[in-house]
Amino acid sequence: MLDQTSKKLAVSIDRLSNDHGAGYHEPSMWIRWLCEDVLAGLGRRLKQPWSDAQRQRLFDLSGLYGEAARADPWADILGPVYMDVASRWKRSGMGQFFTPWPVAQCMAKLTINPAHLLSQPGYVRIGEPACGSGVMLLAVCAEVAEQVGSDGIAKLSLDATDRDQLCALMCATQVAANALLHAAPGHVEVWCANSLAPADAQEDAELVWGYHTTPDARPAQEPRQLVLPLDTAA
Numbered sequence: 001m002l003d004q005t006s007k008k009l010a011v012s013i014d015r016l017s018n019d020h021g022a023g024y025h026e027p028s029m030w031i032r033w034l035c036e037d038v039l040a041g042l043g044r045r046l047k048q049p050w051s052d053a054q055r056q057r058l059f060d061l062s063g064l065y066g067e068a069a070r071a072d073p074w075a076d077i078l079g080p081v082y083m084d085v086a087s088r089w090k091r092s093g094m095g096q097f098f099t100p101w102p103v104a105q106c107m108a109k110l111t112i113n114p115a116h117l118l119s120q121p122g123y124v125r126i127g128e129p130a131c132g133s134g135v136m137l138l139a140v141c142a143e144v145a146e147q148v149g150s151d152g153i154a155k156l157s158l159d160a161t162d163r164d165q166l167c168a169l170m171c172a173t174q175v176a177a178n179a180l181l182h183a184a185p186g187h188v189e190v191w192c193a194n195s196l197a198p199a200d201a202q203e204d205a206e207l208v209w210g211y212h213t214t215p216d217a218r219p220a221q222e223p224r225q226l227v228l229p230l231d232t233a234a
C-alpha cells in the first residue's frame with residue numbers, strides 16, 4: 001500500500017509513460033532517469049545531458065521524490081513505487097520484488113544494538129550483497145537514527161551491491177538523498193556487480209555512487225567476493 005506522496009510519484013511515472021511529449025519511454029526508464037537526475041545533483045556524471053523535454057519532466061519528478069524523502073527520513077520510497085508501477089506495466093521487464101518495510105524494520109530492530117554501535121572503534125560495516133531498492137540498509141539507518149541519532153549514522157559504513165543496474169541506482173539514490181537531507185553515513189559504496197562472482201571476475205563491476213567523509217574512512221575498493229558460510233558440522 002503506497003502512502004500519499006509515493007502514490008503521487010507512481011501516478012506521475014505512469015502519466016509520463018503515457019505522455020509521449022518526451023518520446024515513448026517505459027516506467028522503468030523514468031525511474032532510472034529520476035535516479036540519474038537526483039544523483040547528478042549530488043555530483044554523479046550524466047552520460048549525456050537531458051533534452052529540454054526530459055529536463056522539465058525530471059525537474060518535477062525529482063521535486064516530488066525530494067518532497068517524499070524530506071517528509072519521511074530513511075523510508076524506502078522507490079521500492080514500493082517500482083513494484084506499484086511494475087504491477088501495471090507487465091511488459092516492461094520490471095520483475096523484482098522487495099522486502100516490505102515493516103519486515104525490514106523488524107529485522108533492523110532485532111539487529112541494531114545502540115550501545116555496541118557507539119562503543120566500536122572506527123566504522124561499523126553493513127553489507128548488502130543483493131540490495132534491490134536498498135530497503136534493508138534504509139531500515140538500519142532509520143533504526144540507528146531513531147535510537148542513536150546522527151552520531152550513530154556517521155559510524156556506519158554502507159556497502160551495497162546489486163547486479164541489476166536499476167536496483168543499484170535506486171539504492172544509491174535513496175541513500176544519497178537521505179545522507180544529504182537527514183544525516184550522512186561515514187562511508188557509502190553502491191556497486192552494480194555480481195556478488196557471487198569471484199573477485200578476479202568482476203571486470204564489469206561499476207561503482208554507481210559512493211563517498212567517504214573522513215580520511216580514515218575505508219577507501220573505495222573492488223567489490224569483495226561474497227563468502228558463503230561453509231557447513232563445518234560434517
Ligand SMILES: C[S@@+](CC[C@H](N)C(=O)[O-])C[C@H]1O[C@@H](n2cnc3c(N)ncnc32)[C@H](O)[C@@H]1O
Pocket residue numbers: 096097098099129130131132133134135136161162163164167193194195196197
Ligand atoms: C528479492 S530481491 C531483494 C532485494 C532486497 N535485499 C530486499 O530485501 O528487498 C533480490 C535482489 O537480488 C539481486 N541479485 C540477484 N542475484 C544477484 C547477484 N548474484 N549479485 C548481486 N545481486 C543479485 C536482484 O537483482 C534483486 O534486486
